[in-house]
Amino acid sequence: MAKELKSLTNREDNYSQWYNDLVMKAGLAENSAVRGCMVIKPYGYAIWEKMQRALDDMFKETGHENAYFPLFIPKSFFSKEASHVEGFAKECAVVTHYRLKNNPDGEGVVVDPDAKLEEELIVRPTSETIIWNTYKNWIKSYRDLPILCNQWANVVRWEMRTRLFLRTAEFLWQEGHTAHETRQEAIEETERMVGVYKVFAEQWMAVPVIVGHKSANERFAGAEDTLTIEALMQDGKALQSGTSHFLGQNFAKAFDVQFANRDGKLEHVWATSWGVSTRLMGALIMAHSDNNGLVLPPKLAPIQVVMIPIYKGEEELKSVSERFNNIASQLKALGVSVKVDARDHIRSGFKFAEYELKGVPIRLAMGPRDMTNGTIEIARRDTLQKETIPQDGIVEHIVKLLDEIQDNIFNKALDFRAEKTTKVDTFAEFKQVLDDKGGFILAHWDGTSETEEQIKSETKATIRCIPIDAVEEDGVCVYSGKPSKMRVLFARSY
DSSP, X not given: OHHHHHTSOOTTTOHHHHHHHHHHHTTSEEEOSSTTOEEEXXXXXXXXXXXXXXXXXXXXXXXXXXXXXXXXXXXXXXXXXXXXXXHHGGGOEEEEEOOEEEOTTSSSEEEOGGGEEEEEEEEXXXXXXXXXXXXXXXXXXXXXXXXXXXXXXXXXXXOSSOBTTTBOSEEEEEEEEEEESSHHHHHHHHHHHHHHHHHHHHHTSOOOEEEEEOOTTTSOTTOSXXXXXXXXXXXXXXXXXXXXXXXXXXXXXXXXXXXXXXXXXXXXXXXXXXXXXXHHHHHHHHHHOBTTBOXXXXXXXXXXXXXXXXXXXXXXXXXXXXXXXXXXXXXXXXXXXXXXXXXXXXXXXXXXXHHHHTTOSEEXXXXXXXXXXXXXXXXXXXXXXXXXXXXXXXXXXXXXXXXXXXXXXXXXXXXXHHHTEEEOXXXXXXXXXXXXXXXXXXXXXXXXXXXXXXXXXXXXXXEEEEETTOOOOOEEOTTTOOEESSEEEEEOBO
């Protein structure tokens, strides 16, 4: 483990390599034999499970139910909504045959040319088309609305340049798809769900986010409006961490989903979709971790408290472990996840390094002398501070400290974002801040796609969002000099 830590690339020297090293050395994920796909390892999946559980509870509290829809989507479904198919066409994996056979010319198997599908199937890049084809059978009257469905699934988007968690050909996610009686109900749902994502990001992930509308160039293919949460990583790049889309009646019209309204007249349904993915794992790593390894907010840490006995001989190990097990039982009764690491073939120093690398929020160490003195050593991962405290009241102290660590990690990220957010008024200043400082830039924009594309072409920075709390302010576009009514959020991004 000491060797593993020693070979962890320094974050300041090569942020990208540091991230890749950390994902693999902390046991979160690794590349698979399938190009562009990853294996999520047990420790990484345990974090995703905690994310999933928290989000699932939040969805159900807002009235949503889980369902499941097919992985395969007929190609013709994508032809029904023009902007949608244009947005995803280059990323689709296509199934053309349904059978293999032994190779008649030698070893192995080949695709059976006689098993060609009558219609090709698309491996799900997103599920709007298959779901709206299904909703057509579910919706006849306003009494059938709203439909509030979510599904936990995998999707495939054929990425050529991949990075673990951030961009892979296959990834895990949830996608909500709702149907509504009125335009206003659908808009309120879109806003409600981006609000759920904001609460999760900030209160569970300890990642501060900015909520806003995507520009027309950046919004979801087939949506009338896209709301997003944008987070800032420690290298000064933005990460889109969740989106919620107001789809208007586009998909209802494409699949002819109509309902009899309260006046008995037929009307097309109003729709939303919204989702987050295992990309959140990348955000969690890049927003908080350091050169010693992961830094996990306690609410998402698979192990919140690890206890390491310091001993010589079996009797001391047994005595210290019994005391630890007693403390652990009290903590578990309060919902705290605890591990007592009594492995006798690994030295305590290696254990310290291992759990530091894995980002466990609190580490306790205790030996025979501590038992005699009634003390215990406690170390917190976020600050790397250690102190020796009385064993009496240790359970209450730990519960309080977990909350303190959660808040500290969030406030540290919030301070970093504030430091890395800059208002600029000229394009020269815009480029200088991007190159020298990075982070979020608040700048005036004339509202045209042409200007947005020119800025992206010249700087690789995109409009991350038009913040929902943006205040009207007369100014001129940093690029074109044309009038502008408010500043929007720019950044280079993942």
